[in-house]
Amino acid sequence: MSHSDLLTRHLAVMPSWMTPYYEHPIQIVRGFDRRLVDGEGKTYLDFFGGIAVNALGYNVPEVRDSVRRQLARGVHHTSTCYLIEQQVELAERIARLSGIPDAKVFFVNSGTEAMEAALLFATTARQSSHVLTLRNGYHGRSFGSNAATSVLGWNASRLSPLQVSHVHNGHQLRGSLAHVPQDQVNAVCLEDLREVIAAIGGGNIAAFVTEPMQGVGGLTIPPAGLLRSYQDELQKHAIPMIVDEVQTGWGRLGSHFWGSGMHEITPDVMTFAKGLGSGFTIGGVVGRPEIIDSVTAKSMSTFGGNPIAMAAGLATVNVLLSQDLQANAEKVGEIIRSGLDELSAGHPQIGEVRGRGLLLAIEIVVPGTTHPDPAAALRLHERVRELGLLVGRGGPYGNVIRISPALNLSFAEAQEGLHIIAAALRSDPSSELDGGVRQ
Template identity: 50%
Template structure:
């Protein structure tokens, strides 16, 4: 069914009347997506788009994937969508076994939730209980979710509101180094300075016991900012020396998006707790934590998630992992992501409004700044480019520490031809805006 513009306007009016004002919508004319196939989606007015946003990095396989649909329909036909975790759920056990093996953590235990935010909150609960401390170390510019504890661990004040939190949080350098005293350092000097700052923070300005450090291997909301080579392993060495667990937040980087099954696998570390969500169900709500048995077993009281690990979600999770492995999607994402990054840079490097094109695998961003070597970010340029991309039939996201980035996160099934087409459309949209 195709809807006309009047219907879209009415839906927008009803959205504004019934949903919170703090729920933003993209575009001057908000978009309703009603159908999808592969890496393309169709809006309520019948227009087709190449999707470079994937529902915020969630539809990792794309749309209309028969294997996922069949798995979900089989579970629906059984009549059992939900039973609660007070009963054995075969699909939950099988998914936990798969994720545990894939995590690389020795003797792993898995707990399922319904979202990434809930998963982060669970990891923080476990770490604070295990270490008997509410002190957490996080990265500057990090984003970990919208709940009370997750927002406390977030290192970007645009998302924090008043900053109230049940945690004490100290922030150390993230992946970007364009600002502050570390901005001109090369990688080796930057990693050394980061390590020194973490050690200094732990020995001078935090309590004697710290619960955990939480890290994104690529800082997604900050604008696809990868940690510098050697940075995470330097942090982990210091944490191990203090007996502090490392939580790796793989909500956006997991399931092959960076070119490895988990983003941390680009670094010489193994996390103590690994948080996952988003793409694991290819759009079906899921999340969870996998970690060391001693940490995962430390709660002194019973706990559960009514809907976490439900039979329907777990059917999707098993089918999604099967598909990722059968089609070698992490390797495909590495190859196609390298092509997309190359094509974006070829078309955009030298563009006066583009400061940087960066990322890992199929988690990329284009950052905009005022021309002439200015350090002044250009959020309005990024927003205008997003609008212009839509006009040309491409959906992209927004992000960056100053909202100055176009975020690019297509399905991992993206073809080389689609990568080239998308890069062309981003470059053409940038030129459209510059010349307007």
């Protein structure tokens, strides 16, 4: 079936807000290593990984074999009313890896569900429905997790089961912090947090929710020391910190296994998903037992912790650790980052390159300014696909190109992707190399 025929069927039965990428959307039908094949036979190098989902690429033997062994047993899932050895084993490993003392783990099916559970635990433990979040944060599409989301384009409803207050994320490309001296920005942000806590009352706040790096928000990273100072202030009021590691966990950032390590913080509660499942639906919460165990009603997750997803998760963790893919993410990520930095020097439409490891971003702006240029970002997004590379696109203004390939990406594949991005930039009408600088 052609892409256009499938798109016609998609538009007839899927929600209007569920919009596929590209002017002419494509169907992905097959994957191998770090490459994908669409329904019309074109092969792509994947620099997006299903939004950081496919941490090991595609058709991974270890994951495939682990799932196959589980399927061969003939019992796929009987609900968490029964003991599940694989669930306990994976929980034990995650609890150890988390660094949270005496941690408890609860499995669900996605990052959204994980945040929903984390918010339930924190609001129950604190007997409050007021949460603090960073500006430009994204935490999911359900009612509670969406309430904690402040990116306007991804906030589906202003109705909310929570009271939410937003504090500074420390990003200085534009906005009220743009003209604050860099060595003073943390102090300004911390004072803002203190004022918000004083206005609400520390005892009336259930939790502070943050991403170590803001994904949908454009892959911005709070400046060094900011989240550490935030946590110090929160601890004065016994306010727990929920760290959303859905995109930043499992070694993707290279320098640290968890994004929280980059900020020298220890979460009270941490959410995870995406890369752990290698494409299988998985998510979860790991946290301090007094918070996780605060729920007194009977509860469970019908498919959370199911043996097939757990088999995939265990195999994924084994590969990540045994092949030291965190180190590979750091080394190969530095190649891509260096290449993007070089490109930015010759292309004024690149306003900023940022990120860590294999979670990187290019912010596209009107040359000579910091004004977002979503139209130019859209052209770049389309052009790299035409040239055989898949990347993401996002940010509050839709002007950020997102890069999140598999953690076992090779040096050669990194260079291949960079060459395609460079060629796409050269062919854009706004490129200085083509004499198309805007007036």
